[in-house]
Amino acid sequence: EGRSVAGIILQSPLLSAYRVAFNFRFSLAGDKFCNVDKVSEIACPVLIIHGTQDEVVPFWHGQELWVNLDPKWRAKPFWVLGAGHNNIEAVLRKTGAFIDHLAEFLDIHIPARWGEEKGPIEVTECIERAIRRANKEE
16 A cells, blocks of 8 residues: 556456366455456556466456456456467567557556656546657657
């Protein structure tokens, strides 16, 4: 508490440990990583990256976490077609798409990238600022 982060990047996130092991659609007592019950409390832009062929943490975990985020903090998700749990970077290495997408998230959503020291900015405001900056550069 006390200091806020400017943004969060979640790669191959899980809804909860029990939901990975047992494919539950509800929370159970004792689940130490019940992210789905906490994600709505996040108050900064969130980028979720998940491979569509993930066999460790099913792809739908990333989708459900994104849906459960407060809409004002949802950055455009990065669903990596054909990638599994441990090979997202490898699948995208030749194209550079992984680094490009991370840079895009930082450029749009993180005020420090613009030389400003601010707390988190809602996604709609970030996008409006990015459009204004792009128009000035033209």
